[in-house]
Amino acid sequence: MPVDERTKDPSTGDYIVIRALENGVNLIGMTRGRDTRLLHTEKLDAGEVIVAQFTDNTSAMKIRGRAEILTRHGRILSGPDKA
Amino acid sequence: MPVDERTKDPSTGDYIVIRALENGVNLIGMTRGRDTRLLHTEKLDAGEVIVAQFTDNTSAMKIRGRAEILTRHGRILSGPDKA
Amino acid sequence: MPVDERTKDPSTGDYIVIRALENGVNLIGMTRGRDTRLLHTEKLDAGEVIVAQFTDNTSAMKIRGRAEILTRHGRILSGPDKA
Amino acid sequence: MPVDERTKDPSTGDYIVIRALENGVNLIGMTRGRDTRLLHTEKLDAGEVIVAQFTDNTSAMKIRGRAEILTRHGRILSGPDKA
Amino acid sequence: MPVDERTKDPSTGDYIVIRALENGVNLIGMTRGRDTRLLHTEKLDAGEVIVAQFTDNTSAMKIRGRAEILTRHGRILSGPDKA
Amino acid sequence: MPVDERTKDPSTGDYIVIRALENGVNLIGMTRGRDTRLLHTEKLDAGEVIVAQFTDNTSAMKIRGRAEILTRHGRILSGPDKA
Amino acid sequence: MPVDERTKDPSTGDYIVIRALENGVNLIGMTRGRDTRLLHTEKLDAGEVIVAQFTDNTSAMKIRGRAEILTRHGRILSGPDKA
Amino acid sequence: MPVDERTKDPSTGDYIVIRALENGVNLIGMTRGRDTRLLHTEKLDAGEVIVAQFTDNTSAMKIRGRAEILTRHGRILSGPDKA
Amino acid sequence: MPVDERTKDPSTGDYIVIRALENGVNLIGMTRGRDTRLLHTEKLDAGEVIVAQFTDNTSAMKIRGRAEILTRHGRILSGPDKA
Amino acid sequence: MPVDERTKDPSTGDYIVIRALENGVNLIGMTRGRDTRLLHTEKLDAGEVIVAQFTDNTSAMKIRGRAEILTRHGRILSGPDKA
Amino acid sequence: MPVDERTKDPSTGDYIVIRALENGVNLIGMTRGRDTRLLHTEKLDAGEVIVAQFTDNTSAMKIRGRAEILTRHGRILSGPDKA
Amino acid sequence: MPVDERTKDPSTGDYIVIRALENGVNLIGMTRGRDTRLLHTEKLDAGEVIVAQFTDNTSAMKIRGRAEILTRHGRILSGPDKA
Numbered sequence: 001m002p003v004d005e006r007t008k009d010p011s012t013g014d015y016i017v018i019r020a021l022e023n024g025v026n027l028i029g030m031t032r033g034r035d036t037r038l039l040h041t042e043k044l045d046a047g048e049v050i051v052a053q054f055t056d057n058t059s060a061m062k063i064r065g066r067a068e069i070l071t072r073h074g075r076i077l078s079g080p081d082k083a
Numbered sequence: 084m085p086v087d088e089r090t091k092d093p094s095t096g097d098y099i100v101i102r103a104l105e106n107g108v109n110l111i112g113m114t115r116g117r118d119t120r121l122l123h124t125e126k127l128d129a130g131e132v133i134v135a136q137f138t139d140n141t142s143a144m145k146i147r148g149r150a151e152i153l154t155r156h157g158r159i160l161s162g163p164d165k166a
Numbered sequence: 167m168p169v170d171e172r173t174k175d176p177s178t179g180d181y182i183v184i185r186a187l188e189n190g191v192n193l194i195g196m197t198r199g200r201d202t203r204l205l206h207t208e209k210l211d212a213g214e215v216i217v218a219q220f221t222d223n224t225s226a227m228k229i230r231g232r233a234e235i236l237t238r239h240g241r242i243l244s245g246p247d248k249a
Numbered sequence: 250m251p252v253d254e255r256t257k258d259p260s261t262g263d264y265i266v267i268r269a270l271e272n273g274v275n276l277i278g279m280t281r282g283r284d285t286r287l288l289h290t291e292k293l294d295a296g297e298v299i300v301a302q303f304t305d306n307t308s309a310m311k312i313r314g315r316a317e318i319l320t321r322h323g324r325i326l327s328g329p330d331k332a
Numbered sequence: 333m334p335v336d337e338r339t340k341d342p343s344t345g346d347y348i349v350i351r352a353l354e355n356g357v358n359l360i361g362m363t364r365g366r367d368t369r370l371l372h373t374e375k376l377d378a379g380e381v382i383v384a385q386f387t388d389n390t391s392a393m394k395i396r397g398r399a400e401i402l403t404r405h406g407r408i409l410s411g412p413d414k415a
Numbered sequence: 416m417p418v419d420e421r422t423k424d425p426s427t428g429d430y431i432v433i434r435a436l437e438n439g440v441n442l443i444g445m446t447r448g449r450d451t452r453l454l455h456t457e458k459l460d461a462g463e464v465i466v467a468q469f470t471d472n473t474s475a476m477k478i479r480g481r482a483e484i485l486t487r488h489g490r491i492l493s494g495p496d497k498a
Numbered sequence: 499m500p501v502d503e504r505t506k507d508p509s510t511g512d513y514i515v516i517r518a519l520e521n522g523v524n525l526i527g528m529t530r531g532r533d534t535r536l537l538h539t540e541k542l543d544a545g546e547v548i549v550a551q552f553t554d555n556t557s558a559m560k561i562r563g564r565a566e567i568l569t570r571h572g573r574i575l576s577g578p579d580k581a
Numbered sequence: 582m583p584v585d586e587r588t589k590d591p592s593t594g595d596y597i598v599i600r601a602l603e604n605g606v607n608l609i610g611m612t613r614g615r616d617t618r619l620l621h622t623e624k625l626d627a628g629e630v631i632v633a634q635f636t637d638n639t640s641a642m643k644i645r646g647r648a649e650i651l652t653r654h655g656r657i658l659s660g661p662d663k664a
Numbered sequence: 665m666p667v668d669e670r671t672k673d674p675s676t677g678d679y680i681v682i683r684a685l686e687n688g689v690n691l692i693g694m695t696r697g698r699d700t701r702l703l704h705t706e707k708l709d710a711g712e713v714i715v716a717q718f719t720d721n722t723s724a725m726k727i728r729g730r731a732e733i734l735t736r737h738g739r740i741l742s743g744p745d746k747a
Numbered sequence: 748m749p750v751d752e753r754t755k756d757p758s759t760g761d762y763i764v765i766r767a768l769e770n771g772v773n774l775i776g777m778t779r780g781r782d783t784r785l786l787h788t789e790k791l792d793a794g795e796v797i798v799a800q801f802t803d804n805t806s807a808m809k810i811r812g813r814a815e816i817l818t819r820h821g822r823i824l825s826g827p828d829k830a
Numbered sequence: 831m832p833v834d835e836r837t838k839d840p841s842t843g844d845y846i847v848i849r850a851l852e853n854g855v856n857l858i859g860m861t862r863g864r865d866t867r868l869l870h871t872e873k874l875d876a877g878e879v880i881v882a883q884f885t886d887n888t889s890a891m892k893i894r895g896r897a898e899i900l901t902r903h904g905r906i907l908s909g910p911d912k913a
Numbered sequence: 914m915p916v917d918e919r920t921k922d923p924s925t926g927d928y929i930v931i932r933a934l935e936n937g938v939n940l941i942g943m944t945r946g947r948d949t950r951l952l953h954t955e956k957l958d959a960g961e962v963i964v965a966q967f968t969d970n971t972s973a974m975k976i977r978g979r980a981e982i983l984t985r986h987g988r989i990l991s992g993p994d995k996a
Contacts, residue, residue, distance in 0.1 A: 429596075431632055445623075447634075447636055448636070448637075448638065449620075449638055450621075451610065451620075451621040451623065469594070469596070469634055474594075474633070474634045474636045475623075475631060475632065475633040475634065476631070476632045477623070477625075477629060477630070477631045477632075478629065478630040478631070478632075479626075479629050481628075482630075484598070484630055484632075486596075486598050486632060486651065487595075487596070488596075488597070488598055488651035488652060488653065488656075489598075489651050489656070491598055491600050491630060491649070491651060492600075493600060493628055493629060493630040494628045495627060495628040
């Protein structure tokens, strides 16, 4: 899987911001490519914030549990009830 | 299918944001290329949010079930009734 | 049909957003190139949303049936009556 | 007619949006190049919408019949009477 | 006349929009290059709309007859009287 | 005069828009290069509109007679009296 | 892991700004790549500010404890209670 | 003086717009390069408009006589009295 | 550690502005790369201002002590009390 | 002094606009490079306007005498008294 | 330390503007690179202004003494008291 | 000191505008590079304006004496008293 990475600059990719509003929020990274599999699950406790980029390996992120999410297209809340 | 990926930077592609408003919402990725086939189905329960990029393999995404969707061209609701 | 795809990044192409307002809405992709033929027909039931990019193979998309469409140039409704 | 397509990305070209306001609207693609000939005619029934890009083969599009047209330079109506 | 077309992307050129306000409107493409000659004349009947790009072969377009014209620099009317 | 035209895309150059307000308006293209000579004169009758690009051969355009002119830097009238 | 870094300019990457609102705030950098592991933990005392870029090695940052965070997508607070 | 003109696109250079407000206005192109000499003088009669680009050969333009001038930095009048 | 620096232009990187509001403010540069170590500590007395870029060697900056900080994402104060 | 001018496009450089408000205004071009010498003096009579680009040979321009000057950073008057 | 400077254009880098509000203001340039050392100290008397770019050799600038500073991120005052 | 100047275009660099408000204003160019030395001093009499670019040789400019200065970051006055 040798890739010529000449013009890639991973440090400038877009990111999303997630703030857990309860314990046990999951941020689940899913694999880029032909197969869409779970790549990594990051658990967040209430009040924790994660700022996460899309990467060469991650093309989708799933948020499970009550959280506030900031994206390029606006702000949205995850979880059963809107806080 | 060897492709020279020199100037591609997958981490900067646009993404859409989907928040399920009921259990069993489906986000269905469809294949890029001559054939348009189902590539992957991701199931979302009520309140789950997914942030998903278009990729080398996915050129269309279908949303089935009640959901709120944020895109470059605005916000739209899927599902039988506007909430 | 070997093409050097070096600077193409299919994941950043523009897309349109379609929300079916009735069952049986058709999104019809038409072929890019000298011949304009039907490439693929995707059927949507009421409330389903599809977010679709133009691709190397598709240079036009036709929408048949009542739907709400979001594009770079604004929002438009398809179907016999404006809802 | 071998062309090196290295930096072309057909999926990002601009498009126009056409909504037929009566049956039998024609979207006529005309050839790019020294000769300007009819390349393809797409017929639209009332309410149908087509989103069409300019391509390597098409440098002009003609709309015949009553339709609403969205473009980069604004919105315009075709057909004998302004609706 | 072999030209290396590597970085040209004809599908992204600017276009103008013309709506005929009477029968017999002429859109006349004129040749790019040392000689400025008539390349093609397209006749439009009342209500017909044409969306036309500048091309490798056309560097000027002349409109004869009553028409509404949308351009990058604004809207203008052709023809003897302002409607 | 062989020129490598690799990255030139003549179809995207800026243009000006001219509407003749009387018969016999002249649009005079003048040569690019060391010598500034008359390259072409296009005659316009009242109401005719021409949309003209700068080209590899033309670096100045002169308008003689009453006309309305739209440019990147605004709108101006040619001719003896402001209409 | 030899990488041709020709067009990368690490000094222009985006950054986030974090101000600790209590002692013991943690800024946890997580590894870019197939494995998402803890790369570095930086401890901040109340009032300390850190301005941190994404890098070739870091694609996510987690903030634990009460802090004010400035990002491209807005401002957010971490920690159990909104101050 | 062979120059590789690969990435130059003379048709997209900026231009200024000059409207003569009296007979005998002079637009004087001056040479680019080590020597600043008069390259060309274009005479304008009252009401004539010229739209002129900077070129490989011209790096300054002088206007003598009463005229209205539109530029990237705004509008200015030449000539002894402000009209 | 030979790096081809062809397209890097260190002089255009973003910078932050820090104004010390008391004696003994520390601006601590931290190393870019796999290890995050202290690279340099700059001490500022009250009223001193430093304008500092991110560099090839620095990917994070920590501010300890009362200071006013101007960044791309806004203004923030460091130190125990908001002044 | 052979220079590869491949990607330079002298016709797109920025320019300033100068209107002489009295006879004998001087626009003095000064040399780019290690030595800053007078390159050319252009004399302007009252009402004359000059539109001048920076060039490969000129990196500074001095205006002596009463004049109105339009630049990218705004408008300024030269000469002993503000008019 | 041979560096291929092909795409660097030092003349376009960002700059800051400093106006000394008292005698003896110091503008201290600090070295880019692994070691952060004092590179140059420029002394300013009251009323003197300096406009200074970041360079290949300078990645930080420190201002000591009362001064007004204009930057990309706004205006700030150095020195013990806000004037 | 042979430098490949391929993609440099000195004519497009940013500039500052200085208007002397008294006789004997000095504009002092300082050398780019490891040593910061005086490169050139330009004397301005009251009312004279200079428009000066940063260059390959100049990375800082000092203004001594009463003057009005226009920059990318705003307008500032040099000299002992604000006029």
